[in-house]
Amino acid sequence: xxxxxxxxxxxxxxxxxxxxxxxxxxxxxxxxxxxxxxxxxxxxxxxxxxxxxxxxxxxxxxxxxxxxxxxxxxxxxxxxxxxxxxxxxxxxxxxxxxxxxxxxxxxxxxxxxxxxxxxxxxxxxxxxxxxxxxxxxxxxxxxxxxxxxxxxxxxxxxxxxxxxxxxxxxxxxxxxxxxxxxxxxxxxxxxxxxxxxxxxxxxxxxxxxxxxxxxxxxxxxxxxxxxxxxxxxxxxxxxxxxxxxxxxxxxxxxxxxxxxxxxxxxxxxxxxxxxxxxxxxxxxxxxxxxxxxxxxxxxxxxxxxxxxxxxxxxxxxxxxxxxxxxxxxxxxxxxxxxxxxxxxxxxxxxxxxxxxxxxxxxxxxxxxxxxxxxxxxxxxxxxxxxxxxxxxxxxxxxxxxxxxxxxxxxxxxxxxxxxxxxxxxxxxxxxxxxxxxxxxxxxxxxxxxxxxxxxxxxxxx
Amino acid sequence: xxxxxxxxxxxxxxxxxxxxxxxxxxxxxxxxxxxxxxxxxxxxxxxxxxxxxxxxxxxxxxxxxxxxxxxxxxxxxxxxxxxxxxxxxxxxxxxxxxxxxxxxxxxxxxxxxxxxxxxxxxxxxxxxxxxxxxxxxxxxxxxxxxxxxxxxxxxxxxxxxxxxxxxxxxxxxxxxxxxxxxxxxxxxxxxxxxxxxxxxxxxxxxxxxxxxxxxxxxxxxxxxxxxxxxxxxxxxxxxxxxxxxxxxxxxxxxxxxxxxxxxxxxxxxxxxxxxxxxxxxxxxxxxxxxxxxxxxxxxxxxxxxxxxxxxxxxxxxxxxxxxxxxxxxxxxxxxxxxxxxx
Numbered sequence: 040x041x042x043x044x045x046x047x048x049x050x051x052x053x054x055x056x057x058x059x060x061x062x063x064x065x066x067x068x069x070x071x072x073x074x075x076x077x078x079x080x081x082x083x084x085x086x087x088x089x090x091x092x093x094x095x096x097x098x099x100x101x102x103x104x105x106x107x108x109x110x111x112x113x114x115x116x117x118x119x120x121x122x123x124x125x126x127x128x129x130x131x132x133x134x135x136x137x138x139x140x141x142x143x144x145x146x147x148x149x150x151x152x153x154x155x156x157x158x159x160x161x162x163x164x165x166x167x168x169x170x171x172x173x174x175x176x177x178x179x180x181x182x183x184x185x186x187x188x189x190x191x192x193x194x195x196x197x198x199x200x201x202x203x204x205x206x207x208x209x210x211x212x213x214x215x216x217x218x219x220x221x222x223x224x225x226x227x228x229x230x231x232x233x234x235x236x237x238x239x240x241x242x243x244x245x246x247x248x249x250x251x252x253x254x255x256x257x258x259x260x261x262x263x264x265x266x267x268x269x270x271x272x273x274x275x276x277x278x279x280x281x282x283x284x285x286x287x288x289x290x291x292x293x294x295x296x297x298x299x300x301x302x303x304x305x306x307x308x309x310x311x312x313x314x315x316x317x318x319x320x321x322x323x324x325x326x327x328x329x330x331x332x333x334x335x336x337x338x339x340x341x342x343x344x345x346x347x348x349x350x351x352x353x354x355x356x357x358x359x360x361x362x363x364x365x366x367x368x369x370x371x372x373x374x375x376x377x378x379x380x381x382x383x384x385x386x387x388x389x390x391x392x393x394x395x396x397x398x399x400x401x402x403x404x405x406x407x408x409x410x411x412x413x414x415x416x417x418x419x420x421x422x423x424x425x426x427x428x429x430x431x432x433x434x435x436x437x438x439x440x441x442x443x444x445x446x447x448x449x450x451x452x453x454x455x456x457x458x459x460x461x462x463x464x465x466x467x468x469x470x471x472x473x474x475x476x477x478x479x480x481x482x483x484x485x486x487x488x489x490x491x492x493x494x495x496x497x498x499x500x
Numbered sequence: 501x502x503x504x505x506x507x508x509x510x511x512x513x514x515x516x517x518x519x520x521x522x523x524x525x526x527x528x529x530x531x532x533x534x535x536x537x538x539x540x541x542x543x544x545x546x547x548x549x550x551x552x553x554x555x556x557x558x559x560x561x562x563x564x565x566x567x568x569x570x571x572x573x574x575x576x577x578x579x580x581x582x583x584x585x586x587x588x589x590x591x592x593x594x595x596x597x598x599x600x601x602x603x604x605x606x607x608x609x610x611x612x613x614x615x616x617x618x619x620x621x622x623x624x625x626x627x628x629x630x631x632x633x634x635x636x637x638x639x640x641x642x643x644x645x646x647x648x649x650x651x652x653x654x655x656x657x658x659x660x661x662x663x664x665x666x667x668x669x670x671x672x673x674x675x676x677x678x679x680x681x682x683x684x685x686x687x688x689x690x691x692x693x694x695x696x697x698x699x700x701x702x703x704x705x706x707x708x709x710x711x712x713x714x715x716x717x718x719x720x721x722x723x724x725x726x727x728x729x730x731x732x733x734x735x736x737x738x739x740x741x742x743x744x745x746x747x748x749x750x751x752x753x754x755x756x757x758x759x760x761x762x763x764x765x766x767x768x769x770x771x772x773x774x775x776x777x778x779x780x781x782x783x784x785x786x787x788x789x790x791x792x793x794x795x796x797x798x799x800x801x802x803x804x805x806x807x808x809x810x811x812x813x814x815x816x817x818x819x820x821x822x823x824x825x826x827x828x829x830x831x832x833x834x835x836x837x838x839x840x841x842x
Contacts, residue, residue, distance in 0.1 A: 102608065109604030112557050117593035119567045123582020124589055127649045130582070134575025135796030138568060142804055145561070145568040146811040152557040153818045157825060160554035164825060176818070211797040213572075439583045441650035447590045454594050458601055461618075465608045 048438045052445040053125040058420075059448075060117055063455055065416065066409055067111035067462075071151065072185045072230060073237030074104050075177040077265055082174070086167045092257040096264070098162075100241070103469050105159045110462055112152060117451070124447070128437035129427055132208055136201050137194055137428075139213035144187035151180040185233060186226045193221035196419070197290045198428050220290050224283040225419075231276040232415065235374065236408045238269035243405030244470050246398045259391060266401060269408075270378040277375055280368070281334070287419075288335040291429060292344035293354065294422035299331055300324065300361040304345040308332045312365055316357040319346070355424040363414040363421070370411035377404055503802060504795035507573040508784075510808050511566055516773050518562035520677065520766050523670075525556045527678025529599060529626020530671065531701065532619065545619070547694055551685045554826045556603065558819065560596070573804055574794040576647055577784040581636070584645045584652035588632040595629030598622075627671060634670025638663030641776055642724035643786035661723040665716045672709045673769050679705055680749060680765040684758035688827070699753055702761075706750050726786055730779030738775035742768050 078100045085093035119141075123130050129137070154176040161170055194200075200216025201208050245261035288295045296302070300311050300321035310330025314321045329339040336343070346354050377400050384392040391397070427434040501509075528548045535541030535548075571578035582589060602621035609615055635658040639645055642662040645652045657663075679702035686694035720728040731739055745768035752761035780786045784794050795801060 106604045106608055109557060110601050112560060113597045113600035116560070116564065116596050117590075119564055120582065120589045120593045123571065123578050124586035127579035127583040130571050131576050131579035131649065134571045134578060135573075135800040138572030138575065139800060139803060141568040142572050142807055143811075145565045146807070146815060148564060149558065149561045149811075149815055150818060152561045153815075153822045156554040156558055157822055161825060209797075211800050213800045213803050439586065439650050441583050441586055441654050443654065444586070447586060450590060450594060454597060458597060461601060461605050465605045468610065469608055 048435070048440045049444040050435050050438045052448040053438045054434070056444070056448040056451050057121055057125055059455060060114065060121060060451060062413055062416065063459070064111065064114040064118055065412070066236065067107055067114060068185070068188075069233035069236035069409075069412065070104070070107045070240075071111055071181045072233035073235075073268070074100070074107065074241070075174060075181055076234075077238070077241065077268060078104055079171060079174040079178060081260075081264060082167075083171055086171070092255075092260050095257060096261055099469060101159060101162075103466055105155070106462070106465055106469065108152075108155050110458070112148075114458070115148075124441075125439055125444070126427065126437045127439050129432065132432070133198075133201070133428060135211050136198075136208070136213055136216040137191055140187040140191040140194075140217045143217075144184050144191075147180040147184035147187060150176055151184060154180070182230055185230050187217075189226040189229045190217045190219075190222045192419075193225045194219050195427060196225070196287075196294075196423060196429050197221040198431050203431070221286055224279065224286045228276070228279050228283045228415075231272050231279060232408075232412045234272045235269050235276060236405075236412050238265040238272065239374065239401075239408040240405035241265035242269060243402050246401035246404075248470075250395060250398045250402060262391065262401065266381060269374070269404070270381050273371070273374050273378040277371060280371060285335060288343070291423070293346060293349050294360075294419070295335065296344060296346045296348075297355045297357050297360040297422050298364040298418055299343075300357055301331065301343060301345045302347055304342065304348050306332065306342045307340050308343040308345075310334060311361075313362070316361060321357075321361070353425060355422050360418050360422040364418040367411045367415040367418060370407045370414075373407060374404060374411070377401070502792070502795075503798060503805060504573070504791050507569060507795070507801055507804055507808075508791055510805075511569040511573065512774065512777050514562050514565040514569060516770050518559070518566060519673070519769055519773055521555070521559035522562055523630065523674040523769070524677040524681050525552045525559055526599075526626045526630045526671075527674035527676065528552050528682065529623045530675040531678055531682065531698075533623035533627055538616070543691070543694055544697065547682060547686055547689075547691065551682060552603075555822060556600075558822060560600065563596075569804070569808075573796050573801060574784055574791070575796060577789060577794040579649055580647050580651065580785060580789070581640060581645055583650040584654060584657050585636050585639055586650075587654055588635045588639075588658045592629050592632035592636070595625040595632065599625035599629060626674075630670040630674045631667040634667035635659075635663035637670070637776070638666030640785065641666070641727050641780060643726060643788070645785050647785055647789045661719045662727065665712075665719045669709070669712055669716065669772075672705060672712055673772070676702065676705045676709055677765055677769060680753070680758075680761050683753070684762050687758045695758070699756070699758075702753055702765075703750060706746065706753075710746065727779060730786075731775060733779075734781070735775040735779035738771045738778055742771035742775065745771060 078097055081093045081097040081100060084090060085097055154173050157165075157173045158170065158177060161173060165173065194216050197219045198216070199219040200212040200214070202210045242262050242265040245258050245265075248258045249262065284295070287298070299308075300314060300316045301308060302319045302321070307329045308331040310327040310333075311321050311324035312327070314324025316322075331343055332341040333339045335341070346357065380392065380397065380400070384390070384397075423429055425433050425435070427437045528551065532541075532545055532548050535544040567578075570581075599622050602618040602625065606615055606618040606622060609618065638660070639652075639658045639662075642660065644657040644660065644663075679698050683695055683698040683702055686698055717728075720731070745764045749761050749764040749768060752758075752764055782790045782792070784791055796804075
């Protein structure tokens, strides 16, 4: 048949499909980590202070949270299929080590789904206090889930918890695998990134509203609550960035070298920003003398291992890794500047800076945070190549040999285009329609009349 | 019972829960699709929306649970199944995406045209998704997935009489569970017309499923002799239990005992799933890969069992709370602001 006549394995399409579905899901997953705390904070303050604007915000946000959770739940599912559909070689050999954190994540996700259902639909069934209590497990399980998933990814960077004897995996210790050297820094980095993505994205929605002239208290609060969270998280994230760079330098020096576009192992290495890597040399970059040695080893004369330390076939592609990494760091410092601007204005005048340039900056901060998070993932994932399990298994040895994988990629691509359009449309509509009653997931009076009468609707009339 | 058997049993419990709960949610989508035009189908659709809204996401997670237990506990089995059967898995995953997001979007769009579009998308994908998952079960059960990576035929492994039969039976079982459950939901809410409607549909689908099973026995006998022998030897008690429970469901529906009919319907489906498991035990991939061959190392299995026990302590009360909460009638919340009663 035609399908079986195609080239296999098809590493390129498998990688593209994984990158697309993971890169898509991760944006939504960020909201699962950062958003519930904001919703809960707004609800808590609204109940305590009788604040109508915050109450309205809490309800609008929980509607958006409901849509995002649903889309995240289903877009996460295909990832778990893809682990075996695309990377059966990885799962077959290392599932018992690598898979374990996912078992824990399964439970975290389960609790999250249960309490999201209770929280969203329980608005009219529970007392305010009980309702807020049911929101707490969502916050905890969202963060715990992120930890477990990132722990699994960290294992691919610094695999532990097993021995290889003649190519066979023995003495498996999944707990040691989960708490590998990369887990702590990577999971903290990602959880903070998720908080920043959700915080700046929500803030940007209200910044756009304010730029369009809607400057009422509802919009100001809608900007203030998430922006404050983002402003707190950003400087911490910069510090964590230094930590994780040091962990990468210690355990994955070749990845670090690719991130920095650094070829020759030597002492007193300059920090290179931007540029193009050609013929084992980074050209046109801005160089800070001894910067890299100082950053990575906190010593201006320290030796930094370069790409020349391994054979060419063991090096990752440099340009994409280096430029993605630079983009992430650059955006991180941009967001830090925004945070400083806001913090200074708030400290001096207790209000949102009233220049439109501030609102414009906040308006783009959401997209910027997403780009930073995605480029960070590109840097770490492409930077690990050609390995799927660092220095243990090559990506080309893990990929499925089934024919026709490209058609799977095309189908997934098409579905994700539609899914993106639908999500953006629905979320934009939610942002514009906040004056509604009842529980976020139960239709309002108008919606009920517009739709069809339900049992309760009929009884009420 | 070895640690591997215990993990396998836990996975089957998860699979059963997925079939009973998420299966009913898929089945609800089936009835949404066949509810009739906009005006006539509206009460049924409202009942379906109300019944599955708060719980479908939690029910969906059973699938993730089964997958993570399979790939951690029995990695070679997962690798073989997922690589050979990547086509129905991709189609099922896309069905899940279409269905879940369409269901969530349907709440939040303004125009009736878009609501209908998303509604149709939800209903259609609810029907096709269980079909693909059924074909996967059929492929595994009929021994068409050899161990190793993508060693089976990517098309004929799931496009064969046993897989098609399993796919059709999966769709029918979902519809059957949903009709019986919705019957009880409608009854509790005092909706006499809806109760009667779903009761009729439940009886109809029960009869059709009975016919499909009868045809299926012949199909299995010619297409998958080993599976047929397993089901008719070790699987016999469970197959008989399933038939009895199916008959009991019909009897209970005829005498309008809706709560009891739910239990009987669930038993009928559960018995089929465990009958399949018993029929091919101790093989995960019939004739080729046993439970012990596929099982992870002991440390991993023990860690998983601890996780399963401790996780259940958190999970089970939360799930019970979820189901109990939404079987109650809501009372309005005296709240501040634009929402609430003010």
